[in-house]
Amino acid sequence: MGEAPIFHFNDERESIVTEVVGRVTRGARDPSMLLNDAAYHELKRLEQRPGDERAEYLMFREVARTARKMSEEDRRRKVEDLARFYAQDVAGNFNPRVYALTSKVLPRALAALLAPMDVASALRSTTLLQKHLVTQGPVDAIKKLAKRGTVIFVPTHLSNLDSVVFGFALEREGLPPATYGAGKNLFTNPLLSYFMHNLGAYRVDRRIRHELYKDVLKTYSCVLLERGFHSLFFPGGTRCRSGVVEEKLKLGLLGTGVEAYVNSLRRGREQRVFIVPATINYLLTLEAATLIEDYLSEVGRNRYIIEDDESTQLSRVVTLVRRLVRSSGSVVIRFGQPLDPFSNRVTEDGRSVTPRGRSVDPASYVTRRGVAVPDEARDAQYTRELGEAICRSYARETVLLATHLVCGAAFARMRDAYPQADLFSLLRHKDEVFLPQDEFVRRVADLLELACAQEDREALVLAPGVRQARPEELIAEASRAMAEYHTRPALSPTEGGFMLSEPSLLLYYQNRLAVSGLGFHPARRSGP
Amino acid sequence: MSASELSTVGVLGGGRWGLALVTAASRAGRAVCFCTRRAEQAVPEGVSVTTDYRVLSRSCTLILVATPSDVVRDVARQLGDEVDGSHFLVHGIRGLSGEGLVPVSAILREETPCRRVGALAGPAVAEDLVAGRPGVIAVASRYPEVTQAVSEALGSPTLRVYPTSDLLGAEWASALTGVLLLALGYARASGLPPALVAGLLTRATHECSRIGAAAGGEEKTFLDLPGIGDLLAAMGQTERPEVRLGELLGQGASLEDARERVGQRVEAPMLVPRVVAFARERRLRAPIIETLGAVLAGRLGRDEAFKNLMEFKG
Numbered sequence: 001m002g003e004a005p006i007f008h009f010n011d012e013r014e015s016i017v018t019e020v021v022g023r024v025t026r027g028a029r030d031p032s033m034l035l036n037d038a039a040y041h042e043l044k045r046l047e048q049r050p051g052d053e054r055a056e057y058l059m060f061r062e063v064a065r066t067a068r069k070m071s072e073e074d075r076r077r078k079v080e081d082l083a084r085f086y087a088q089d090v091a092g093n094f095n096p097r098v099y100a101l102t103s104k105v106l107p108r109a110l111a112a113l114l115a116p117m118d119v120a121s122a123l124r125s126t127t128l129l130q131k132h133l134v135t136q137g138p139v140d141a142i143k144k145l146a147k148r149g150t151v152i153f154v155p156t157h158l159s160n161l162d163s164v165v166f167g168f169a170l171e172r173e174g175l176p177p178a179t180y181g182a183g184k185n186l187f188t189n190p191l192l193s194y195f196m197h198n199l200g201a202y203r204v205d206r207r208i209r210h211e212l213y214k215d216v217l218k219t220y221s222c223v224l225l226e227r228g229f230h231s232l233f234f235p236g237g238t239r240c241r242s243g244v245v246e247e248k249l250k251l252g253l254l255g256t257g258v259e260a261y262v263n264s265l266r267r268g269r270e271q272r273v274f275i276v277p278a279t280i281n282y283l284l285t286l287e288a289a290t291l292i293e294d295y296l297s298e299v300g301r302n303r304y305i306i307e308d309d310e311s312t313q314l315s316r317v318v319t320l321v322r323r324l325v326r327s328s329g330s331v332v333i334r335f336g337q338p339l340d341p342f343s344n345r346v347t348e349d350g351r352s353v354t355p356r357g358r359s360v361d362p363a364s365y366v367t368r369r370g371v372a373v374p375d376e377a378r379d380a381q382y383t384r385e386l387g388e389a390i391c392r393s394y395a396r397e398t399v400l401l402a403t404h405l406v407c408g409a410a411f412a413r414m415r416d417a418y419p420q421a422d423l424f425s426l427l428r429h430k431d432e433v434f435l436p437q438d439e440f441v442r443r444v445a446d447l448l449e450l451a452c453a454q455e456d457r458e459a460l461v462l463a464p465g466v467r468q469a470r471p472e473e474l475i476a477e478a479s480r481a482m483a484e485y486h487t488r489p490a491l492s493p494t495e496g497g498f499m500l501s502e503p504s505l506l507l508y509y510q511n512r513l514a515v516s517g518l519g520f521h522p523a524r525r526s527g528p
Numbered sequence: 529m530s531a532s533e534l535s536t537v538g539v540l541g542g543g544r545w546g547l548a549l550v551t552a553a554s555r556a557g558r559a560v561c562f563c564t565r566r567a568e569q570a571v572p573e574g575v576s577v578t579t580d581y582r583v584l585s586r587s588c589t590l591i592l593v594a595t596p597s598d599v600v601r602d603v604a605r606q607l608g609d610e611v612d613g614s615h616f617l618v619h620g621i622r623g624l625s626g627e628g629l630v631p632v633s634a635i636l637r638e639e640t641p642c643r644r645v646g647a648l649a650g651p652a653v654a655e656d657l658v659a660g661r662p663g664v665i666a667v668a669s670r671y672p673e674v675t676q677a678v679s680e681a682l683g684s685p686t687l688r689v690y691p692t693s694d695l696l697g698a699e700w701a702s703a704l705t706g707v708l709l710l711a712l713g714y715a716r717a718s719g720l721p722p723a724l725v726a727g728l729l730t731r732a733t734h735e736c737s738r739i740g741a742a743a744g745g746e747e748k749t750f751l752d753l754p755g756i757g758d759l760l761a762a763m764g765q766t767e768r769p770e771v772r773l774g775e776l777l778g779q780g781a782s783l784e785d786a787r788e789r790v791g792q793r794v795e796a797p798m799l800v801p802r803v804v805a806f807a808r809e810r811r812l813r814a815p816i817i818e819t820l821g822a823v824l825a826g827r828l829g830r831d832e833a834f835k836n837l838m839e840f841k842g
Contacts, residue, residue: 364641
């Protein structure tokens with residue numbers, strides 16, 4: 001086994017695009033519908049920003065005007081043209097030189113960013129970031145699996161920093177780099193764009209909603225998996241607004257896992273696919289204030305892209321990162337047990353194993369009398385069950401940090417203060433509830449005890465040091481961290497205790513406790 | 529798939545229901561492999577009989593599991609050594625297991641490598657299948673190819689197979705209808721007028737559908753064959769064990785006594801208290817099922833029970 005396939009991406013780029021275009025064109029069942037659907041959505045989108053992308057606008061107007069009159073053959077050719085147009089836009093770029101350079105300087109560069117006052121010492125200390133980012137889980141097994149097949153990492157998604165932090169963790173642990181689809185809007189942010197652009201990210205324009213574009217994206221992902229490119233999907237689809245660990249996933253891209261596996265069997269060259277769930281856990285979330293506000297606002301239910309949140313403001317990123325490095329272990333990435341596309345656990349030597357510990361041949365799920373058979377309905381169901389298995393893994397591998405427990409205790413106090421209030425009226429009581437230090441300590445201690453019991457049952461995980469910490473220490477760490485980062489403090493130190501100043505932030509951080517039942521669940525509107 | 533390609537149908541479990549499924553598949557023109565411990569059983573012509581799970585799994589893709597509910601986990605665990613991801617397992621077992629009310633399909637998934645599982649869910653009964661009387665039967669699976677395979681295995685001019693994708697709903701509906709049948713027998717033996725019996729059962733069906741929806745099923749499944757369909761069928765059948773047990777209880781027999789006289793295993797009385805607890809935990813309104821639970825537990829006499837229900841406010 002040599003280098004990960006991504007190092008040769010640029011050599012393969014053209015052939016990948018060609019394969020994607022060919023498959024999408026051949027698979028088009030109704031070219032006329034695809035063209036009209038594409039033209040309708042694109043014209044609607046482009047009309048909103050006249051001036052920009054004028055050539056595109058004219059192109060789609062032409063499609064809309066002529067699609068009806070075209071011969072079937074011309075329509076198919078037009079589908080092919082558009083598929084190529086999109087595939088070229090989506091296809092990423094991997095620059096091995098940039099990667100090599102980045103992996104050498106990234107810790108230093110980030111360190112420098114974190115402590116610009118003391119650049120010299122930061123550059124000396126490449127280990128600075130090591131201490132703040134903790135990686136847990138079966139890393140060695142994943143390394144071995146990456147040599148046997150294609151690995152799909154499927155982490156939880158809270159922040160635009162996720163892909164950078166996750167990419168860094170892969171690199172540090174000696175895991176191969178993974179390609180991933182990143183929102184096109186992120187490429188406008190110079191900081192994030194720099195990391196993403198040359199590290200294999202492909203561009204996903206979430207403003208485009210029509211079938212043809214979705215076909216291109218899924219086919220692109222599928223072709224990459226079949227060719228052995230390790231991939232990273234955020235199966236939640238978008239950053240989680242509420243902070244609750246994902247309980248339901250978007251299955252579109254995830255479904256390309258089983259599809260790629262079946263295709264490889266049909267070609268007679270089995271390419272195993274391994275799914276690795278992971279949780280990314282932050283002491284502080286970069287965009288917490290915007291995300292929770294968006295979750296709570298009625299319009300937010302449909303808002304998919306936020307153009308103006310904290311991740312586009314360099315100063316907020318710097319403030320956050322500076323704050324994070326003050327606590328060791330302030331970001332915990334935890335890998336779960338690897339799975340096959342049929343939700344079976346996979347051992348480090350690549351065997352699929354059932355809950356009773358029997359080995360099972362994964363090909364048996366998709367073959368009939370020795371021949372692999374494609375079946376969309378069947379594979380959609382396998383993927384749905386895989387999604388459920390990933391969510392169960394998320395719940396088990398969620399890592400609780402000081403802010404989650406402390407906000408959990410504080411928010412429970414809020415609920416006790418207004419037992420009749422619904423969520424929205426509860427959140428309006430800013431700076432009204434005082435939590436005396438001794439009661440706060442008692443509440444945190446009780447919550448910690450329950451959390452420890454759940455950790456003993458392997459239902460969740462406590463971050464390093466949390467179990468041993470005294471409640472006073474957790475309160476001090478969480479309140480200090482939030483005060484130093486968030487513009488509006490969630491907890492204001494007052495004589496003898498804390499004023500609960502920003503209930504929506506308390507809600508946001510305590511939401512990490514919702515799935516385990518230790519905290520209030522905002523969607524179910526119920527809690528302990 | 530053409531008829532000549534159709535593989536042998538497997539049936540596991542030699543009780544009345546297993547034999548009925550063997551007969552139905554045989555009548556549908558399919559080769560059948562019947563896995564039973566009762567070697568002396570008379571079987572239709574062309575049915576091969578075995579006691580060996582390996583023989584069963586080698587010759588069949590579709591295996592219909594028709595064991596008693598209390599042994600299904602052990603049977604599935606042993607079967608799990610022989611089957612792989614290519615097998616379809618479809619059970620015809622009414623019941624939800626343990627305090628957690630685990631559906632049988634979940635047990636099959638836990639104990640075997642199989643993913644493609646399903647359930648048969650009424651209203652045809654074993655006697656009808658054996659006698660070849662016309663009937664309908666529902667089959668539920670989240671995998672269309674599984675319901676398709678069962679249609680091909682059992683469907684014939686005298687048996688119509690209805691597919692549904694709501695596996696969880698069908699299993700819950702089937703189990704909870706068992707509870708309603710118990711109530712039917714009890715109400716009948718107590719001499720309630722038919723309109724009142726119908727009223728109570730209709731309202732109880734609503735309770736069941738709310739409970740089933742909370743468990744992850746679809747409410748409409750309770751208004752379909754696995755629910756209402758099975759209940760209506762039982763109105764005209766005298767030999768349903770759940771109804772019989774309810775009648776004996778309504779006549780004043782103790783639970784042990786009634787069980788002994790029915791002779792067959794009936795899950796419903798064990799299920800009721802667990803369903804009541806499930807509904808309470810989720811704050812679901814289920815006054816009729818709760819009352820039935822109180823009666824079964826001996827906390828409420830018959831007259832008080834009906835008085836409570838007639839005066840219930842909520």
